[in-house]
Structures are given as structure tokens and as C-alpha cells.
Amino acid sequence: MELYTKVWDDVLQNIREKVGPLRFNLWFKNTRLESFDDNNANILVPNVFTQVWLQENFSNVLREGIGKLVNKDLNIKFSVSKNGEDENVPTMSIPLSEKKTNGNKNYAQLNRNLRLEDFVVGTNNRLAYTAALEMIKDKYPAFNPLFIHGPVGVGKTHILQGVWNRVKEEQNVNAIYMPAEKWTNEFIYSLQKGKMEAFRQKFRNADIFLIDDVHFLSNKQGVQEEFLHTFNALFELSKRIILASDAHPKMIGQLKENLASRFMSGMVTKIDKPEYATRLLILRSKAAKFDVHFPEEVLEFVAEKFDGNVREVESALTTLSAHAKFNEKKMDLHLASDALGEFFCAEGKIIKINEIEATVLNYFNISRNELHSNKKMKSISFPRQICMYLIKTLLNWSYQQIGNYFTSKKHTTVMFAIKKVKEQIDSDKQFKLFIESLIEKIKKERK
Numbered sequence: 001m002e003l004y005t006k007v008w009d010d011v012l013q014n015i016r017e018k019v020g021p022l023r024f025n026l027w028f029k030n031t032r033l034e035s036f037d038d039n040n041a042n043i044l045v046p047n048v049f050t051q052v053w054l055q056e057n058f059s060n061v062l063r064e065g066i067g068k069l070v071n072k073d074l075n076i077k078f079s080v081s082k083n084g085e086d087e088n089v090p091t092m093s094i095p096l097s098e099k100k101t102n103g104n105k106n107y108a109q110l111n112r113n114l115r116l117e118d119f120v121v122g123t124n125n126r127l128a129y130t131a132a133l134e135m136i137k138d139k140y141p142a143f144n145p146l147f148i149h150g151p152v153g154v155g156k157t158h159i160l161q162g163v164w165n166r167v168k169e170e171q172n173v174n175a176i177y178m179p180a181e182k183w184t185n186e187f188i189y190s191l192q193k194g195k196m197e198a199f200r201q202k203f204r205n206a207d208i209f210l211i212d213d214v215h216f217l218s219n220k221q222g223v224q225e226e227f228l229h230t231f232n233a234l235f236e237l238s239k240r241i242i243l244a245s246d247a248h249p250k251m252i253g254q255l256k257e258n259l260a261s262r263f264m265s266g267m268v269t270k271i272d273k274p275e276y277a278t279r280l281l282i283l284r285s286k287a288a289k290f291d292v293h294f295p296e297e298v299l300e301f302v303a304e305k306f307d308g309n310v311r312e313v314e315s316a317l318t319t320l321s322a323h324a325k326f327n328e329k330k331m332d333l334h335l336a337s338d339a340l341g342e343f344f345c346a347e348g349k350i351i352k353i354n355e356i357e358a359t360v361l362n363y364f365n366i367s368r369n370e371l372h373s374n375k376k377m378k379s380i381s382f383p384r385q386i387c388m389y390l391i392k393t394l395l396n397w398s399y400q401q402i403g404n405y406f407t408s409k410k411h412t413t414v415m416f417a418i419k420k421v422k423e424q425i426d427s428d429k430q431f432k433l434f435i436e437s438l439i440e441k442i443k444k445e446r447k
Contacts, residue, residue: 015028030046042077045079055076186199211242214252218253224255297333298332351395388421392418400414
């Protein structure tokens with residue numbers, strides 16, 4: 001144990017110098033090196049939120065630091081202290097037990113279906129979800145406020161209303177949820193009617209303050225000023241604040257600098273569009289609530305075609321259900337393709353497959369026969385992978401459609417190829433620019 005303590009102290013000293021005292025105290029307080037062997041280093045953390053954050057942001061730093069001291073390349077594993085939070089974060093979803101209490105259940109202004117128990121967690125939203133759990137669990141969380149941003153329809157409102165529902169059931173607190181537009185309307189009404197004192201008391205007495213669509217405050221200077229006062233009053237009393245917006249605070253146009261700064265003073269996290277695996281989980285969850293059976297192949301088809309927001313996915317299921325019922329048709333791929341045709345991106349109808357293929361062939365100076373062959377040499381397989389990626393990106397074909405186009409290749413082969421290209425795009429800026437130039441070339445030639 002003394003060896004572990006010595007190693008951990010040395011590692012922490014190096015990390016403190018790299019990240020500074022503020023971030024160090026926030027993320028590494030109450031952590032310790034529990035053990036290590038020839039393969040793994042096991043680190044004990046106080047709660048699930050710290051576990052997820054360290055996994056996603058400091059694994060490489062820790063591996064490098066411990067590796068230098070013990071002269072081994074170890075995998076980093078985290079476990080939550082039994083004195084801390086016992087919930088575990090699985091890969092895709094977090095089932096949460098539902099407590100029944102006799103607390104206040106006034107759900108009139110919220111959607112009762114937006115509950116944390118039903119929120120599907122994936123790589124695109126796990127950090128935001130786990131941060132929200134931390135805000136519920138601890139009256140004085142490690143960060144405050146929590147600011148969640150992301151495109152329309154990715155689950156921001158679900159998280160905020162889910163938090164409201166949970167705390168109203170489990171905690172005797174004054175929780176307020178509302179969109180920024182409604183807050184603004186109440187402010188203007190109170191100002192006109194001379195009821196500002198009552199307005200301020202209402203919001204500044206909140207124990208947890210949840211405001212959705214914060215970007216609505218853009219270009220409203222007087223409203224922003226009052227919101228800042230409300231924010232500061234709650235913050236100084238250590239009240240929990242969770243905000244959601246379509247944009248990062250810095251990207252909200254005409255937002256007062258001091259207000260944006262306050263929004264960023266705690267935890268800022270983004271929810272991205274759900275990747276394929278998460279979309280499929282969402283579809284399974286939503287499909288179970290319909291009185292029509294959706295075959296797995298139909299759900300896979302919808303998950304591939306709709307890479308946008310969750311609302312589009314729900315709309316697709318509703319459309320399919322209606323077509324199956326009203327037309328008395330079997331729910332299958334043929335019905336899905338016909339019924340959802342109008343939903344598909346118009347861009348896929350503008351750009352043709354042969355135009356994508358020609359651009360790839362010309363750039364890499366290979367023949368079409370070589371591109372469609374089973375040759376695995378890099379000079380052939382690499383252009384083939386890029387072509388598959390471009391077809392998926394520009395035409396939104398399903399993996400199976402792409403596989404069939406390339407001489408009956410399995411859809412798993414196509415998925416692997418596209419994933420490989422995406423990973424290189426994420427890790428190599430020059431390659432990303434190259435792919436973007438190919439896409440631009442294809443679009444320009446089409447015009």
C-alpha cells in the first residue's frame with residue numbers, strides 16, 4: 001500500500017503542475033491508486049461523475065504518469081468508492097430505480113413522459129446525463145451551474161424535465177423548470193404590472209433552477225440584466241442551476257459578456273446527435289410504446305437513414321405505424337422505404353453515385369473494376385473505404401445498400417470501413433481537409 005501511495009503522490013504532483021490547482025482540486029480530490037499489476041492500474045474515485053470525467057479526459061495523462069514511474073504500459077481502470085455513489089455507468093444506458101414518495105407531484109406544466117428512467121444514454125450524451133445525476137445527488141455539487149448545449153432534438157429538454165420530475169419525487173425542494181421564453185414573458189408582465197418584487201421572490205427562492213432554451217435571451221438586454229441578477233442571487237446562495245441551449249454560451253449571439261461568463265463558470269457539456277447504436281436503442285424504446293410490431297430490420301433501416309435528431313426518429317415511427325394501420329400493410333422494409341421516402345435528405349437525390357465514384361477514381365488513379373474488387377492492398381482498399389464514407393455522407397444510403405453496390409460486401413464490412421475513415425478524420429486534420437475538399441469538388445461538379 002505504501003508503494004501505491006508513493007506512486008500516486010508522484011503522479012498527482014505531476015498532474016497538479018499540468019492542470020493547475022483549480023482543476024486538480026475539482027477532479028482529483030479523494031482519488032487514490034488502489035492497486036496495479038502487470039496489465040492494469042486500478043484507481044478509486046468518489047463518485048460516478050468523477051469516474052466518467054476522468055475516463056474521457058485524463059486516461060492518457062494517468063496512463064503516461066503511472067507508466068513512467070512503474071516502467072510499464074498499463075490500462076487505466078476506475079472504480080467508485082463504496083463510501084461514495086454506488087450507481088454504475090454502463091456502456092449504453094443507465095437504468096434508475098423509481099422511488100415512490102408522497103412529495104409534491106405538480107406536473108401540470110411539464111411532460112410527465114420525460115423521465116430520467118426512460119432517457120437512452122449513449123456516447124453522445126453520457127457526460128451531460130451523468131452531470132445531471134450529480135446535480136440531483138448532491139445539494140452542493142462539485143460544479144455549478146451545469147450548462148448543456150447541443151442541436152435541436154437531442155434530449156436537452158428531456159434531461160431538464162427529467163431532473164425536475166426526479167427531485168420533485170425524491171427531495172423536499174422548490175424546483176422551478178421553464179423555457180427562457182416563458183421566464184421572459186413573466187418578467188415583462190411583472191414589470192408592466194408593478195409586480196417585480198413577487199417575480200424576484202418566486203425565482204430567487206428556488207432550490208434548483210432549470211431554464212431551457214437559454215439562447216432565447218439573445219439580443220434582449222434588459223431581460224438579460226434581470227436574468228443575471230436572478231442567476232447571481234441563486235449562485236451566491238449555492239442553489240443548483242441547470243441551463244440548456246442550442247448553442248455554447250460563447251456562440252449565443254448578442255449575449256452579455258458577464259452573463260456568458262457566468263454560464264461558463266461551472267460545467268459546460270455538449271450533447272451531439274446520437275450515433276447509430278444509440279439511435280437504434282432509442283428506436284427500440286420508442287417502438288415498444290406503439291401497438292404495431294416493428295421488425296428489427298425496419299428499426300435498423302430507420303436508424304441508418306435518420307442521423308439527425310430524436311424527434312425525426314419518433315416522427316418516422318409514427319408515420320410507419322399510420323401507413324401500416326390505415327393501408328393494412330405488413331410492416332417490412334418495403335413499406336418503410338415507400339412511407340419514409342419524403343423524409344430522406346434531398347441532397348441524396350441531387351448527387352449521383354457515379355459522380356462520387358468518378359471523383360474518387362480520378363484522384364487515386366484506379367479503375368472502377370479495382371474499386372469494386374476484393375483486393376486488399378492499401379492502394380485499392382483505402383480509396384474504397386473513402387468512397388463508402390462519401391456515399392454514406394452524401395447519399396445517406398444504408399450500410400447494406402452500400403455493401404450490395406460494392407459486390408455484395410457485408411454491411412459489417414461497410415460499417416468498419418466508414419468507422420475507420422471517421423476515426424482518421426477526427427485524429428488527422430490534414431485528412432479531414434482532404435475529405436472536405438473531395439466533398440466540395442463533388443458538389444461543385446454537380447452544379
